[in-house]
Amino acid sequence: MEPEPNPNPKEMDMASLSLREGEGEGGASISKSKAKKDAKKAEKAEKAAQRQQARSRPATATAAASESEEADPLSSNYGDIAVQDIQSKSISGRTWTRVKDLCADMKDQSVLIRGAAQVIRPVSKKMAFLVVRQSMSTVQCVLVVSKDAVSPHMVRFATSLSKESIVDVEGVISVPNEPIKGTSQQVEIQVRKLYCVNRAVPNLPFNIEDAARSETEFKKAEETGEQLVRVGQDTRLNYRVLDLRIPANQAIFRIQCQVENVFRQFLLSEDFVGIHSPKLIAGSSEGGAAVFKLDYKGQPACLAQSPQLYKQMTICGDFGRVFEVGPVFRAEDSYTHRHLCEFVGLDVEMEIKEHYFEVCDIVDRLFVAMFDHLNKNCSKELESINRQYPFQPLKYLPKTLRLTYDEGIQMLKEAGVEIEPMGDLNTEAEKKLGKLVSDKYNTDFYILTRYPLGIRPFYTMPCYDDPAYSNSFDVFIRGEEIISGAQRIHLPDLLTERAEKCGIDVNTISSYIDSFRYGAPPHGGFGVGLERVVMLFCGLNNIRKSSLFPRDPQRLTP
Amino acid sequence: MEPEPNPNPKEMDMASLSLREGEGEGGASISKSKAKKDAKKAEKAEKAAQRQQARSRPATATAAASESEEADPLSSNYGDIAVQDIQSKSISGRTWTRVKDLCADMKDQSVLIRGAAQVIRPVSKKMAFLVVRQSMSTVQCVLVVSKDAVSPHMVRFATSLSKESIVDVEGVISVPNEPIKGTSQQVEIQVRKLYCVNRAVPNLPFNIEDAARSETEFKKAEETGEQLVRVGQDTRLNYRVLDLRIPANQAIFRIQCQVENVFRQFLLSEDFVGIHSPKLIAGSSEGGAAVFKLDYKGQPACLAQSPQLYKQMTICGDFGRVFEVGPVFRAEDSYTHRHLCEFVGLDVEMEIKEHYFEVCDIVDRLFVAMFDHLNKNCSKELESINRQYPFQPLKYLPKTLRLTYDEGIQMLKEAGVEIEPMGDLNTEAEKKLGKLVSDKYNTDFYILTRYPLGIRPFYTMPCYDDPAYSNSFDVFIRGEEIISGAQRIHLPDLLTERAEKCGIDVNTISSYIDSFRYGAPPHGGFGVGLERVVMLFCGLNNIRKSSLFPRDPQRLTP
Known part of the structure; x- marks a missing residue:
């Protein structure tokens, strides 16, 4: 060039x-x-x-x-x-x-x-x-x-x-x-x-003071009849360079940096190795339709929807425990407050000796360490955010609560919420369950385990005692999912069978499946969305607030 | 999904x-x-x-x-x-x-x-x-x-x-x-x-012992007439899961992890903030032809060739000093030992008060700290690599040598190598200059400053005293370039002018140029290829050895 x-x-x-x-x-x-x-x-x-x-x-x-x-x-x-x-x-x-x-x-x-x-x-x-x-x-x-x-x-x-x-x-x-x-x-x-x-x-597109006003100021102004300029989300994002200068945004991205740093340092101290897997791949990484496709020197290629397959291959490559921080691409048409077309994935994969709870243990200790760190070392940043976007500090337990999917469903039933049998929780049900758990156990952070197999990706290990369930878990903050994890299938024939049952063209993932033929240890892992962790820890109402230059179906600039 | x-x-x-x-x-x-x-x-x-x-x-x-x-x-x-x-x-x-x-x-x-x-x-x-x-x-x-x-x-x-x-x-x-x-x-x-x-x-595709043999073993076997299996580079990459298990590869990727970690920790300790910029962008990130193009929800998009524009925008967003670790995409048809179509970029951008040497100072201290760390804490890994791929330890000075481009050209001239006036150094000339510098100054690591403006990207700041030169630098290890850096143009009109002169459609980068209209501090930065640092520190002969799952014009799997 x-x-x-x-x-x-x-x-x-x-x-x-x-x-x-x-x-x-x-x-x-x-x-x-x-x-x-x-x-x-x-x-x-x-x-x-x-x-x-x-x-x-x-x-x-x-x-x-x-x-x-x-x-x-x-x-x-x-x-x-x-x-x-x-x-x-x-x-x-x-x-x-x-x-x-x-x-x-x-x-x-x-x-x-x-x-x-x-x-x-x-x-x-x-x-x-x-x-x-x-x-x-x-x-x-x-x-x-x-x-x-x-x-x-x-x-x-x-x-x-x-x-x-x-x-x-x-x-x-x-x-x-x-x-x-x-x-x-x-x-x-x-x-x-x-x-x-x-x-x-x-003549600036907007004033920093206007963009930095707190909700409290707006409320006061309403009472007194004062006219205050409110800078909308799209205007902010169009002029992100200006918007980033407000104290809340300075704080949000410094906290994001800290979240990543605690993630890395905790895992390094636990014998994990940081890796980088390719984002350009042949075939689709998890078989879904929501992939960005492109031409790679005449070959059809796509952008990785997760480092899933590669982090598992690295485990098969004898690295024992690995993590990755990198972009994740989802071409989904989601216009919600919590979906982006490109976000930063924090991924973990590790050998397990006996039980996927070994993975849950890492989640537990990692996130408690992270929350402790943020509360202890980022009080100035948290205050800055709180001043503009008031939020309650996150409630969490020293030892993270674990409930099974069935227990969660039961709590919802008792509260009058009906869920489709063995179905996934929708956003509303997740919110409701978060509220119930918060009231009963006094925590905004918990792990839900043992999901139905039918609603998890093909590579999820079924439960030993009932193949209608799986060795999987999700983790929630303030009633919203931030982590998905599971034990993976390390047996190539079971993996092939499950892929076929899930409608995936096995030929497109043959090198992945073959990875398990040369001696593969039992393993599991999880993936976290960095922007979601920041958004939910800080009680923000939109993931665009915790993405530096967000990408959604309608936004590709700046 | x-x-x-x-x-x-x-x-x-x-x-x-x-x-x-x-x-x-x-x-x-x-x-x-x-x-x-x-x-x-x-x-x-x-x-x-x-x-x-x-x-x-x-x-x-x-x-x-x-x-x-x-x-x-x-x-x-x-x-x-x-x-x-x-x-x-x-x-x-x-x-x-x-x-x-x-x-x-x-x-x-x-x-x-x-x-x-x-x-x-x-x-x-x-x-x-x-x-x-x-x-x-x-x-x-x-x-x-x-x-x-x-x-x-x-x-x-x-x-x-x-x-x-x-x-x-x-x-x-x-x-x-x-x-x-x-x-x-x-x-x-x-x-x-x-x-x-x-x-x-x-029946494994190859034996781990065969893949782990050292060059010394092969030499001995040649002398005694013994037949040893040599596992070729392509076979290794086709069965990367097996290849990764050899001690040299276990060591290479642990060193890669350490390089990244020192990079991050050093910069965090110097008040830098870690950021993540989007990889999906409208237009081409540096105006070159070697971009991967794709369809983004009906809009033309491409993959970022570097986080250049975004890290600068973050500086304009008042972050002072930022770094990013993330994938970088280059659709170039390079089949050399040191080019990949996807690699991990270590990027830095910072306000400068007066001089781009402030950026060179960071490069100097960062890399000396990194090399010191690797030599001190990764001796087991370095030995593992050395056993299979023998190399001389990197020679570097406590205070990194800086030469100007003109001084470098003069050294080459005196050694009988002619360079096109104000032209870029080709691989051969870089190698030769590396040898000359190593002999004269006893270092394999040095900074070459003040390159001709004509061979640098459009956003490079010209020199104050001669606009034929620029406030830019490259850094070399063992005669190969690993870092490119410079002071950037923070004046929107000069930036526009330079972009036009370089044949870039200014409309495609208007939001970038506009970023400098709202008060932009003088700044500079640099980019490093992670795989190159590892390859050259360890004296490896091919960048595919330091990429977990390499991508070149012919390889998209596994």
Whole structure:
């Protein structure tokens, strides 16, 4: 994939490029002639900087548009950073402090931060506030006109910035007497220098504040009759880059990362090996119709609906215990709150010595460890989510409750819910059972075992005492399924028979079935949807909230 | 994906299923009538077991085929385990010891292990050896006829097992006076009980011993004129389940897991967030022709050639520093030793304050930490690989060498190698430069920076002082490229211009370009091929050796 070489690289006017951003957007106050002027200034300044090896300020910051610019002796303290200075020109050795690290202990220290100008609040010609955000943290920056640092021009420069522009702020930490509302950090920066690294367009698709409003705020506004903008799910997803900046989303995807990390670290500590199986496969991975098909160099191929067959083959390859984290593709026409066409599968497969409860034991200890970890180490993230989307903390037991399918059905019957005999639980019945279990056993997390064979995939091992049932289980959080697992059939002839009974063309899975002919240990495993775990642990109402760039039957972008 | 319900589940004869495996394979000695007999016996034994809650042996192990079975008072000490007993019937509470944990400290202890019968060596009617393997570990098991445990029938049962069958061995640890050749564990098990869990077909596609032979063995055999079977690469991949069992492969994929784990843990400790971006995308991810195309619910879609665009969008979404581990799809017609159509990408993207060397610093520290970790913690795995595929340990410096592209070209010129001006290095030139660098700087691992802009992707930031060059780098191990990285263009207008110059239809990447309009920080990153890192660290000659189930233009199975 080599791109065409630039036909005329020497003539590119790099300096003017950053300024073009504002053009046509109707908001940038910089004219073309001004741009050229700036570019020349930048060149000059660059040379000066090379001589001086200046270490205390960006070498070529150019003062903002201002008619009386020449007259401002403090003009070097602010301005737009020239393009060259963000093209890896030099390494100044300056230290940037992370916004999340700003604290009262740093009182009177000089700091340098980079972040997005989330709020820009002019107070007077001599004073302005800027709230600068970096990931989940925000800090209030104060500009007050002074003789040695801040000119009125500089205040004007600050207040003319477009929201979400990236800025470098240098200043001294102060600690106000009263708590600061609306920022995460309880200190202020008394600004001495302010440079704009990259300007945002002046008219954003929506405001970060609007997208970050909590349900509580909306309720209050309803009561008082105040009009608040509500940013819809589709708008959010269309402009995901903006939507991701709200604290709840920053928190959701940090929790997602932690869920995966606990999953991996727990399993590694239990002698599992992490693997990667192919997503491009011949035939359909589980025989269903909901596969994405494609042409693979002239051969018919499809995208794996799960790593099922491969993780089992790896067990037959003597790896003992394996796990995989990877994308899973389902071409289903599901428009529910909990289905995606592409999601992240957390998969486990392991030898079992005697009983598939050995797999349930791993599920039990893994998820209890995960929930403990999240509650202990992610309280800040959970608070951020709770602030916008209030939820009850997950109730779970130190030793996870196990019920059989029949016991579950019985509980539903007693509550007046009839289920088709030996049938699958629909979403409603699952919800209801979750409620019954929660009331009776005080847990939102439990395992339902011994499902009817007829409603499980062909490779599920039948029960020893009644082949109408299977050695299988599902796991539920808050009444919704997140895990499916089972003992697998490791006997090739039984596997063939079951595949045929389930209407699968055995030829398409012959290499899978053959894997069990060369000495295969009894084994079992399970699969988890990463987005579902995050959604349900955090009590979110839509899986699109826990998928970075969700894919459903109607959404393929961004 | 609900399979058809079993039409007649109650009549399934589960007991006979495991025995069918041998049928038609020409090697199993169990007749159908015998199978039925066994099934009845199994039922009886089951009931007995339920009464006794026997804890010291599988409840329904049935003695192996033997005419005089009834006459053997020790027949309960061996046999094929009934199917029911591996259908999660009961939990005995017995403890299985891992083969890798067997050591001289356990002398005279009774142990129970499960593994594959890799070697079966009859000595006489009264004695036999069995080498049992579990992942990378093997142990010698000795059967000697005795009054209280081992009958001649049991020895016959043992020697009639097919290689690679899964067995449970119970016995007492002994420590022989002389070192045991050919097994990893330096103890023996004096067998008292032996049960077959699942039989392998008697004629395997190839022998594990043949597949595990070292190049040294082949050389010796050539000298002595001995005929050794060499298992070819395609045969190995066709029967990957068997091939994976050899020690070198067990080691390769454990090292792969470690490489990924160090990658993740290092980055997490440096404030990176792990993300998952979609693999199904509209348009082509980097504008090249080598994309897999498919139909997505009536929309044209393709498989991501890299998470490039999405990881950058996440940076614009205020995540600061992100990484991703996931599949990458390239529909290229490359039949080389180092190209795959699907591989695992390790991707990094991060805000940079001033210079793309901040990204190089991460590469430097990350990979030095990784190599240190592998050398320190994976010596057993590296030895296993070295035994079969000898290689020199990787030479690397505590602080990674950086050269510019021009310096590299100059070194090649001085060595008489001519490169097309401002052109890419071909494989041969890379190899040669690797040799020159290794000789001059004593390192097999180095970073080459400041590549010509014309040979880098459209989103690469040009150099501040000469737009014919770019803020980019490649990283090499043993003269082969493993990493490509750069500062990215975060200015939407420059990005558009560069895309157009590179012949990309800007409409297909508009949501990507728009991401930079809402305030985007300067940033850079890199991508690594996981399989390449493993291949080159271990000095392997083919990337198919470090891919679990490789995909190339001709291979889509298994």
